Amino acid sequence: MSIMVKHVSFDDYQKTQTNYKDANFLQSAEMAKLQLSRNHIGEVEALVFERDGLRIGQAIVVYRRSFRIFRKALLFHGPLLDYTSMADLTDFLEALILYLKKKNIASLSIHPYLTNLIRNEELEILEEDKADEVSKVFEKLGFEQYLDPEQALVVNQMFxxxxxxxxxxxxxxxxxxxxxxxxxxxxxxxxxxxxxxxxxxxxxxxxxxxxxxxxxxxxxxxxxxxxxxxxxxxxxxxxxxxxxxxxAYLAYLDENIKSFETKIQALKDGPQKKRTKGQIADAQDQLRSYYKRLEQFKTYQITxxxxxxxxxxxxxxxxxxxxxxxxxxxxxxxxxxxxxxxxxxxxxxxxxxxxxxxxxxxxxxxxxxxxxxxxxxxxxxxxxxxxxVGSFDKTLNPFYDIFKKTLGKD
CATH class of the missing domain: 3.40.630.30 (Gcn5-related N-acetyltransferase (GNAT))
Structure with a gap:
């Protein structure tokens, strides 16, 4: 059975938004409400995707004006769904594209919250091409894939x-x-x-x-x-x-200053062994460091x-x-x-x-x-x-590409 795309309220969307492995706050009803409140976002919509009456995915879609006469749809770290079934992913994307075309959307930009490459602390590769099959589905449907090194729209690399x-x-x-x-x-x-x-x-x-x-x-x-x-x-x-x-910091400094002053005096008054001179020098270095911190603290002009x-x-x-x-x-x-x-x-x-x-x-x-x-x-x-995995762009209105080629970036 085909996938149905439904517009829902943010409250309805919120009920199931954390049920997915790729759940993230950019694809939340809370973030959608925040984006709407900032005024610079034209429209934010909550969508759910159902098959046989069951909710199999959902997405917060942000709509922005482009070249004044077009609108483009963006899914930041979305959509939320099970990316292990390539058949379901294909059906999902086809349903989304059809829905957006009916809304006269000119361009679709999807940025899945899906890891493709994992490296360790030394930047040695542990796993790669984890999302290769997902990329192939997008490519088959005519999407252009890219990875923005500037991470201008959305974060695409994280520790x-x-x-x-x-x-x-x-x-x-x-x-x-x-x-x-x-x-x-x-x-x-x-x-x-x-x-x-x-x-x-x-x-x-x-x-x-x-x-x-x-x-x-x-x-x-x-x-x-x-x-x-x-x-x-x-x-x-x-x-x-x-x-x-x-x-508490001043008390810490005072305690250590007194401790090292006492230690130095005890070393001077005690029996002078071969290593005593070195111990005194070490303690004096420590004492100077605490006095230096105290003087530095006084320059902070803390109220x-x-x-x-x-x-x-x-x-x-x-x-x-x-x-x-x-x-x-x-x-x-x-x-x-x-x-x-x-x-x-x-x-x-x-x-x-x-x-x-x-x-x-x-x-x-x-x-x-x-x-x-x-x-x-x-x-x-x-x-x-x-x-x-990066970003996937697809033009839904051929006239949009003409404007891009003529006028450059939107």
Missing amino acids: VKPIDTFTTSDEMLAAFSPSLKRDLKKFTALNVKVEELSDDNLNQFYDILVRTAERKGFSVHPLTYFQDLKRNFGKSAKFMLAYLDCP GDKLPLSAYLFMDYGPEVVSFYGGNDEAYLNFGGAVLLHWEMLQYAMRKGKERFNFYGTIETEAASTGKGNFHFKRQFGGQLETL
Whole structure:
């Protein structure tokens, strides 16, 4: 029996949106409502696909104007369906194309949330051409496939850590590299702490995000976008802040300064052995480092008890937790706020029974060898770099191609 395409309400769509292996927040009713509220989106539609009365797939479709007179349909990280049956996929796409043609849509762009290539932390290939059969179905139906290296429309490469084999935080911690374990211990000792921001304090997240964007040269949505996102996703959108507990940090410095001063004096007053001179020199070096940190802290001109270090938005959705947006105050990178934030949320994801933690959009793989870039930061937690199958475009109105060839990009 053929597939039926039905327009449904967002509430109806939401009832089954997490029933799929490829469930993701871009293909959610919450995101659709957010997109509609931003005004720059012309239309957002929720579709379900049924066969014999059973819902076998669904999609959030975004419609945008192109060359003023045309409309194109986009499925960001969709559609949601079982990609293991090529026959069902063919029927699904044919039904979608027919539905969109009846709506006079000129172009269709599909960006499935489907992994094609998996590499390890050293960028060695573990699996490839995982979605080759899917690509062949799209090709047979006249779609053009491509992978945008700029990830301008949608993320197509992400670093992912499977966590479904861990049952405790200690197990996960034990699997980390010695250097990451040392960093986590060190940053915790400095009294770096993590909290979830309330709806009224999202500006703290946004201030750090804007400064990060200016430093790295990317654009960000206005604050109202994130406020609307929180309103639509509720508890599933977790705005997290890593901050330095200033009174506790000062107490930590004071304790160590006194400890090393006492140690130095005890060494000087005690019996002078062959190694005593070296022990005194080492202790004096440590003491100077703590005094240096104290002097540096005084230059921060802090007015409150909390010094914001890093802020990230994490999406708790379907089988994963996604590190969606975030940044760091460059002046305080040495406190490791982002490291502790992600460790906290990795533990949160494990407690929630998630299959994986998704560090999301990952670039700068070439810079990893020099210890720089977001891939270098993410891979220290262990996991794999997944490249999605890419994007598939199909023209539904031949006049649209004429305009593209004549006028260039829409």
